[in-house]
Amino acid sequence: MTYRPAPLLSRSPLAVHDTVTAADFPQATLRYRNDRAAQSVGLDDLSDADWIRHFGRFVPLPDNQPVPLALRYHGHQFRHYNPDLGDGRGFLFAQMYDDKGRLLDLGTKGSGKTPYSRGGDGRLTLKGGVREVLATAMLEALGVPTSKSFSLIETGERLVRGDEPSPTRSSVLVRLSHSHIRFGTFERLAYLNDVATMRDLVAFLIANYYPACTNAEDVFDAVVSATATLAARWMTAGFVHGVLNTDNMNVTGESFDYGPYRFLPHYDPAFTAAYFDETGLYAYGRQPDAVLWNLGQLGRCLTLIGDQAALVASFNAFSERYDRELQLAVCARLNVVPTADDGALVRTLYDLLADLHGDGSFEGLFYDWFGGTAAEPRALSSPRGHTYTGGAFAAFHDCLNTYTTAAPARIDHPRFAEAEPETLLYDEIEAIWAQIAFEDDWSLFHAKLDRIETYRQALAL
Template sequence: MSYRPAPRLEQSPLALHDPVAAANFPQTILRYRNQRASQSVGLETLSDAKWITHFGRFQPLPDNQPVPLALRYHGHQFRHYNPDLGDGRGFLFAQLLDDHDRLLDLGTKGSGTTPYSRGGDGRLTLKGGVREVLATAMLEALGVPTSKSFSLIETGEQLVRGDEPSPTRSSVLVRLSHSHVRFGTFERLAYRNEIETLRDLVAFVQANYYPECSDAATLFDAVVTQTARLTASWMAAGFVHGVLNTDNMNITGESFDYGPYRFLPYYDPNFTAAYFDHSGLYAYGRQPDAVLWNLGQLGRCLTLISELEPLIASFNDFNRRYEQELGLAICRRLNLTPQPDNALLATALYDFLATLRSDGSFEGLFYDWFGGILSEMRALSGPRAASYTGEVFTAFHDMLKTYDTAAPEKLDHPRFKQADPETLLIDEIEAIWAQIALEDDWAPFEAKLAAIEEYRQSLAL
């Protein structure tokens, strides 16, 4: 794969960004580079020194954006409209094509102040960077459409934060994403009544991400489908995003921007990730409703340039599409060949998950029964075998019998000889960070990433 620059937003007439300068960091210590992701965009041959020059000092990539661009957007935060948002500690650094000819963004987090920093320092804690690298690796392994953590560089500053021991170490993260055009990008234009720019934005999104769409209504319909697929993949992965504001959702249906996320230790629809989510608005079980509400805000913006009826029809069809995508996601996670209607399987699975309360039981169920009935001997001789009894389990087990294994050869992977699945629970993350914070020991972090990568290869979702 060769490097193919494509700075399309910078070359477009759209006034959706402001040129900014990156912070001048006192240090640039490379802590992580995603070699597999860099191969997909032709940057794998960069030396570490060149890597730091581009992703720590932000010297432009050849024939790409001459300067970083802080993106403009608004958003609903916990359903309260905020017109004072925008890239406050990040920017769009470059755009390029991947090995599937998709337009991708290289965006930053923690790269310094911008016109939208709102009094903040524009920085990212090293712990926050470590957490995001781990999150994206695990989500990719579990088949969730997600941004990829591309680079993490420690920057040598001491940051003060109210929600963790301070001073704490600093970092700058670069993520590779399909798009940074957010629902909030549309909201800003609607709020400002910039109708022509809104039309131009729709045209830009159609041309670069949804060429099959012919107008704003068909674009919204496609976004509804992609977002239903994303939401279903979160639920099947037992993932709680934590902050499902409209500025944290993009138009290509890709998960990004990981703050107070969590993976479920066991099934609990009321489980929240953010300590400040006092009402449980973004709890695990409420994520589909939160996403639908956000889609309503995007649709409302498009009413300024589209007929209302098709927008309403697409919006009203979200729940059906979500349920369909959830069934498909569960089949993928269990390595089963989907059937025309997988709703009974989903119901039986979640009914049984609701009876399990041990840490790791959510991921453990998917791991033990990966491959369906072909994994029965493995599941019933493993560490969770005692859980696989009773009437509710029998209903789930009976459903498994009606499904064929999609890819039996996956079970030959040596990873399935291990008793336990790979997990990324909060205690694991904290233990990894403690070794970095106390001993500057990166071995547990690197070992975890290697283990997650092996898990990804074994599941091959």
């Protein structure tokens, strides 16, 4: 792939960003570079020294943005409107086309103060960076549309935080994403009644992300569909985002910005990721409703320039689209061919997950039955084999028996000879971090990423 710079946002007249200066860090130690992602945008041939220059010192990439851009946005945080948001510790560093012809962003996290830092230091803890690298790798393996952690560089500062032992090590993360334009970008424009910029922003989205669309109503409809897919994939990955505020959702339907996320150890609709989510607003089982509420805020903003009836119709279509996307996601995770209506498969699978509860892992069920009933000998001999009994299992098995394996060759991958699936549970992350924090030993981190990559190749979702 040849590097194809495309700094389109910086060249546009859109008033949705401010120029900023990156922090000057005391050190820059490369801890992670995603060469597979870099290859997709023609940057894999960078030396480590040049990598650090661009992604630790933020020297502009050739023919790309001359200066970083902190994006402006507002947002609902736990459903309370906050007009004092914006990129407070990150910026848009560059834009380019990938090997599929898509416009992609390189955005940062922990790159210094901006006009929107609100008294914060604009930094990212090293632990936060490690957690995000692991999250994006695991989500990609499980078929979730997600930003890719592109680079992680330790920056040599000692940060004070109230929610972890301090002082703690610092880092700067670069992520590759289809877009960093958020629902909250439109909320800000609506708040300011800036109809002209909103029209221009919709035109920018049509030109660069949704070429099949012709107006705001079409764009919203496309965002509803993309977001329905995202929500369904979260649910079949057993992923809990933790902070589903409108400023944490983008218009291209990718998951990004991972703070207090968790993966389910076992099925629990009430499971929350953030200790401060006291009411369970963003609990695992409430994520589709949270996403729908956020879409409602975006749709409300677009009534300034679009037909309300058409926007409402797309909003009302979310539930049906989500249900179908959930069916397709379940079939993909089980490696079976979908039918015209896979509702029974979804119902019996989740009934079984609920029946197993603490006696079987969430990921384990999908792993054991990957390939449908063709995987039955492996499933029944797995460490969870003794749990596959009773009425809930019988209903699931009877339903699964009506399906054919989508890709039989996949179940022959050597990874499926192992008894356990790959997981990324809280204790695993804590163990990886402990090795880094106390011994500066990165071996567990890199070994985990290697195992996740093998899992991704085996699942091929």
